[in-house]
Amino acid sequence: MSDQIVIKGISAKGFHGVLDHEKRDGQTFVVDVVMEVDLAPAGASDDLADTVNYAEVAGDVVGIIEGESLDLIEAVAERIATSVLTRPLVEAVEVVVHKPEAPVGHPFTDVLVRVRRERETPVVVALGSNIGESLETLHHAVVALLGAVDIDAVSPVVETDPVGGPDQPAYLNAVVVGTTSASPRALLRFLHDIEHVHGRTREVRWGPRTLDLDLIQYGDPAFDTDVRTDDTTLTLPHPRAHERAFVLVPWLQADPEATLRVDGGVRRVEDLVAEMDTSGVRPGPEGDLLDDSW
Numbered sequence: 001m002s003d004q005i006v007i008k009g010i011s012a013k014g015f016h017g018v019l020d021h022e023k024r025d026g027q028t029f030v031v032d033v034v035m036e037v038d039l040a041p042a043g044a045s046d047d048l049a050d051t052v053n054y055a056e057v058a059g060d061v062v063g064i065i066e067g068e069s070l071d072l073i074e075a076v077a078e079r080i081a082t083s084v085l086t087r088p089l090v091e092a093v094e095v096v097v098h099k100p101e102a103p104v105g106h107p108f109t110d111v112l113v114r115v116r117r118e119r120e121t122p123v124v125v126a127l128g129s130n131i132g133e134s135l136e137t138l139h140h141a142v143v144a145l146l147g148a149v150d151i152d153a154v155s156p157v158v159e160t161d162p163v164g165g166p167d168q169p170a171y172l173n174a175v176v177v178g179t180t181s182a183s184p185r186a187l188l189r190f191l192h193d194i195e196h197v198h199g200r201t202r203e204v205r206w207g208p209r210t211l212d213l214d215l216i217q218y219g220d221p222a223f224d225t226d227v228r229t230d231d232t233t234l235t236l237p238h239p240r241a242h243e244r245a246f247v248l249v250p251w252l253q254a255d256p257e258a259t260l261r262v263d264g265g266v267r268r269v270e271d272l273v274a275e276m277d278t279s280g281v282r283p284g285p286e287g288d289l290l291d292d293s294w
């Protein structure tokens with residue numbers, strides 16, 4: 001990602017510092033923020049909703065400078081970085097906090113700290129294949145996912161009866177859980193690119209496919225940090241995940257503590273699985289999808 005939104009020289013009075021007089025009298029702090037954001041969607045749509053409103057970010061930064069008194073500019077920078085990363089479109093942020101009136105005791109022009117923080121959002125990706133060498137395809141897809149996802153766990157492979165669509169062969173399904181610094185849309189594009197490499201075409205709804213990668217969840221509903229969107233090009237959480245044993249059974253195997261937002265409420269995947277018919281899901285070929293012995 002090379003696109004950036006840069007705000008330089010946001011200036012406000014704060015009361016941060018180790019010394020008593022710094023906390024009492026205050027001084028000027030100056031902040032630069034560099035946000036890594038995919039600007040192509042806003043470039044095409046000319047719509048503020050597709051990007052990050054820099055005025056809002058500047059307002060948040062001033063709020064932190066003027067807010068709770070901290071000892072260290074490191075802590076000020078960290079709070080600003082955390083605040084900027086709550087915006088789902090920001091994939092990474094660099095924050096510089098300058099303290100040009102710092103009590104250094106010698107002539108100087110500036111003192112500053114610089115931090116860079118990347119988003120590390122928990123994500124769940126479901127994989128399916130029922131055409132070609134499905135096991136090999138799933139293995140290659142999991143390895144390709146490493147380009148955007150730090151993988152925490154890969155489920156065992158399950159063999160599943162097809163759900164919906166025309167008459168078609170059984171599927172191999174699996175689920176990957178991990179974290180990503182990519183935005184939801186950037187991650188979906190990445191998934192589509194992997195599908196494309198494996199010759200995925202979209203002709204029949206729920207029809208047979210060489211490879212299907214679905215973004216099931218982005219963020220953690222247990223901490224209310226999951227992204228919710230009704231947009232048909234990216235719906236989160238995936239609108240059919242809660243009723244699909246071929247997603248929930250392997251997901252539970254990969255993460256026994258998993259939770260999913262269903263109709264606005266947070267449900268344990270373990271409970272959802274206990275309530276559903278799982279007779280169409282069987283153990284698949286044994287082995288580790290990340291292992292290159294396939």
Ligand SMILES: Nc1ncnc2c1ncn2[C@@H]1O[C@H](COP(=O)(O)OP(=O)(O)OP(=O)(O)O)[C@@H](O)[C@H]1O
Pocket residue numbers: 188202204205206207212213214215216231232233234235236237238239240
């Ligand atoms: N959470 C999501 N994960 C993946 N694709 C999504 C998601 N939300 C919306 N989509 C959109 O759905 C479109 C169709 O995706 P796809 O062809 O994989 O559907 P499908 O696998 O046949 O059906 P299903 O969506 O029920 O799994 C994609 O172009 C994508 O933009």
Ligand SMILES: Nc1nc2c(c(=O)[nH]1)N=C(CO)CN2
Pocket residue numbers: 127128129160161162163164165171173206207212246
């Ligand atoms: N068993 C199974 N059935 C499906 C699957 C799948 O991955 N496994 N994917 C579908 C559309 O995404 C439709 N039906």
